[in-house]
Amino acid sequence: MSKLSSELDQAFRAAALRPTAQRYAVLEFLAEHRVHATAEEIFDAVNRNDPRASRATVYNNLRALAKAGLVREVMSEGKAARFDANLRRHHHFICERCSAVEDISWFDLPPSAGRAALGGRNVTNYEIVFRGSCVRCRDSKSKQGAKS
């Protein structure tokens, strides 16, 4: 049994989720492809090999995995939600020209930041969303922005 699969098994057990073939395939895809995949991309990828999974199952499992903390839904400006198995905390950068979403490695806010502005709210997490031009778009001067 590979390192990855035993890790996933353990993750399932810890989260009290039944390790079904479909659920396994979804999580495996996200663990192997540390990109911000849309539900549709995950659906397609899973259905290229057995086991197949219906669209509803993919969504069910993404929600279940997110609730269990094994995956997280990434904010995205566009319409399609994106998911990410990178559980190390990180910030995000959104390119306003080509809409790419990139991970920014984690750094903490100074502990006092926003203390007053946050009032009595109980903050359990935060992330910073940066916007601007990614390296590729910055270098291409075209008004249209770089295409991938």
Add this chain to the structure above:
Amino acid sequence: MSKLSSELDQAFRAAALRPTAQRYAVLEFLAEHRVHATAEEIFDAVNRNDPRASRATVYNNLRALAKAGLVREVMSEGKAARFDANLRRHHHFICERCSAVEDISWFDLPPSAGRAALGGRNVTNYEIVFRGSCVRCRDSKSKQGAKS
């Protein structure tokens, strides 16, 4: 002519947007209701009185106004985009129990923050998204979270 309407007129002129009745109604609604309204809410509000505006027009104008910087689209976890005429920069707080979105008054990141992590990207803007329990949910001990 009211203070608000002359301000809006001036904003239109500055942005080189024709001050049509529909466009005016959309911007006026957002200026008067500093909430995070969805396009649907704006559509409904505008169509309660003259002038009417079709759905396409509401969307066209929201996009035009956003491009002109008079309005901004607020990230939201859910599906429906939300718009905001609060042009003062602010951060956001999302309650994980009741999904409320609240504005957090602006504070800057230390100028050096993330310098290394951001690499060569050209950052033009950023915001911090905090998550946790809002004051109401924090006080209600129920597992379900407070309802409004």
Add this chain to the structure above:
DNA sequence: TCTAAATATAGACCGTGTCTAAATTGAGCT
């Protein structure tokens, strides 16, 4: 093996947003 609960499935359905083609309106010109 048997049972109950969790999960998977196909496909209908719904909300949000975009597109199209035609009608209207606004701004500048004479």
Add this chain to the structure above:
DNA sequence: AGCTCAATTTAGACACGGTCTATATTTAGA
């Protein structure tokens, strides 16, 4: 004012992302 062209508005069809439903299957555990 009348003319002209580009910007804007409109209704409704359409596309996409995601949810729901009813049924079938699988899993865990006794």
